[in-house]
Amino acid sequence: MDQLLQHLVNGLVLGGTYALLGIGLTLIFGLMNVVNFAHGEFYTLGAYVAFAGIALAGLNFNLAILAAIVVGAALGWLCEVTLLRPLRNESIDTTMLVMIGVWIAMQNGELLVWGGVAKSIPHPYPTAPLVMGPVAIAPLRIIVLVLAVGLIASSWLLIHQTKLGRAMRATFQDRDTAALMGVSIGRVHAATFAFGSALASAAGALLGPVFLAYPSMGDLASLKAFSVVILGGLGNLTGATVGGLLLGIAEELGAGYISSGYRDAVGFVIIILVLLLRPSGLFARQERIG
Amino acid sequence: MRALGRGLLAAALVTLPLWLADPYYLHVAIMAGIFGVLALSLNLLLGYAGQLSLGHAAFFGIGAYTSALLTLKCLWSFWPALAAAIALAAAAGWLIGRLALKLRGAYFVLVTISFAGVISLVSVNWIELTNGPLGLPGVPAPDLGPWSLRTKPAYYYLVLSGVALSYAVCRRLVRSRIGRAFVALRENEPLAESIGVDVTHYLVLAAVVSAAMAGLGGSLYAHYTRFVSPEVFLFTYTVTMVIMVIAGGKGTLAGPLVGAVLFTVLPEALRAAASWQWQMLAYGLLLVLLVFFLPRGIVPQIVASFSGHPRSAPGSRAPLR
């Protein structure tokens, strides 16, 4: 029982960042109809920006995370404008191939810049865990969870309370109608991709210090993001949030009670099972636009 | 003219060990052949049936492990082990085909990636069977009757036969009603159904044949490098296959082979000039450039420029589906 609580808390911390990854991917997927296989690379990017900011430039922790968000957004915007915009009317397979190319190029670019050795990202928080009853948790993990929740909340506000968010929702519902109503689809797509990439980058900057930064870290991140999206349903913000938390907890439980070697299999198995049994996701709505 | 060209090409391939005796060149030729089999296999699913598998390394790896384990642990000889490798990979293909039947596009891709991920994790973690990350060294070289195929020229001929066999299978399938049914699914699935093409049957068939061929490639690889480790499941292999097929020309018979030779020889030639990371970086960029500038691949481009009138439909940049 005590162990269970510990697993749940650890799972929540992981799940918060998975939710960030998932929200970004589900928006890009649902709104732009782009299968972004490079999503995990923006996660890697965030981790390395945090590393560069803290270890090399001497920024403080929060500023480094902010820097990761800004760099992620900028690169995401660039990616949309140069690569995806010209292909907007192409099939989903065409853009998928392009994003696979971006994935490979970015990952090996990181490898060339930073080398294959994993880097540990310094952070200012004490390493001694806080003990609360049966649960022990590193202060850094609490900070990560708090920041992740904050970012998720800001995403919600952006989608539901701003003009851009309204344009995004309209585009998601029906691109042609939105365009007729005066929404600039180009701008919405660029903003969506930048926003999604920024969230992935933030997730990398948050989890990087908890684990390590290494060039292929994005592969697993992509996989997790896809599991979350599939769990939550395409383009479903609530689904991605809940799905992220569920995946984090499921992984911790799997690693704790089955075998730590198969931790990452949880995501794979979720993808296979959900796609086979309930392809529209666990939280599917009737009016899903696919 | 075409027959002459083909005859010359066949003669050149058969006599290759005579005029390219350097073992290093033969090594490159053998690897090109193994990748040729893999590219042909992926092309059947991607180029003809229109389903992108990003888990193809799983079938390759299953073939390699099956063959290695049977020869090492059960002391089978190469040929039955090869047959078992093909059969087990085909069975995995059947499973994926059945499972992913209702899924298309991105969802199919994700299921194949996940399948490869699970298999790869099993190969790392099931240490009693696979020896885990350390892999299985000492996979025996094949024999053919009294002769050992240990030497590079002998292995070259084994691989060449594998390529020829795979090519023949693809060619016969593609030029039959079965190949036309694959293409019908790729081009317009509802229409294919309306003219009586059984989607289940043909998608599963495409997956099975494709996986079996990848299993053949895996077995050939295992007995050539004589070592199998979880690295056979590396995503790099899948990416290499995808690049070979897309660059050579998906949905053509020669395209995957041209792609396989090109992307085995080119990296070797560039090895002195650029590290592996640079090459992979270049692969990524190349894939992007191909989609933009040569969406149909090298072979269709050449065919189009020779035949004078482009056999391309307006607006069909990449007729993937």
Added chain:
Amino acid sequence: MTLSVSDLAVSFGGVTALDGVSFAVRPGSITSVIGPNGAGKTTAFNAITGYLRPTGGRITYDGAALSGLRPSAIARRGIVRTFQRTSIFPSLSVADNVLTGLHLRSTAGFFDVLAGRRRLTAEESSLAADADGIIAFVGLGHRHDEIASALPYGEQRLVELALALAARPRVLLLDEPGAGMTGVEKTVVSELIRKVREQGVTILLVEHDMRMVMGISDTVIVLNHGRVIAEGTPGEIQAHPDVIRAYLGAQHGPA
């Protein structure tokens, strides 16, 4: 050899598209289904050909139930359809389109193909001859080797018709074959439909062009709001008060 639909019901998430539709298509006839937009014509087609699972009712052909079969199995029984929006194999030539459409006329299985038996060669050449015959029949002989999606719209619809004929239909369901065509092209299509019927193929037609419908149909069925409101010869239908009301109602909004 009668295609009959009894009490067919289809609803999408609470919206009723078909509400107890019954009719029978007399063998060898040209039967048209007409009705205002949203009356359920295409829905009925989709249900008959297995693209949509009906919520109720029964569809039989020659006494055997079609309900629950997959589209390919229904095509195998000789019930072949075309689509409202042009549906071809876009990147194949006209000849390859029709050759692909001949799927049901050939039998070679996986191992026949791998073994490359002699029978296979014979089958392939007879298929090619069949394809040429069908292409000539719809009048696309001059387009034989051209890529289907590069043809003008009207000719693409002919490719579609050729594809359906290749599947050797006993009942051919045509979903708005004249849509978007010029008057001349419509005449050509009407003539083709008549010729197909002369070969013993039963035709079930959904069409908006009343001149075409009244010109070629033996029987006309009128759907409105998911129900059959009238059935009869073109003359009877044109004089039917409910039909006139339905069409006027549809044009002028609900009264």
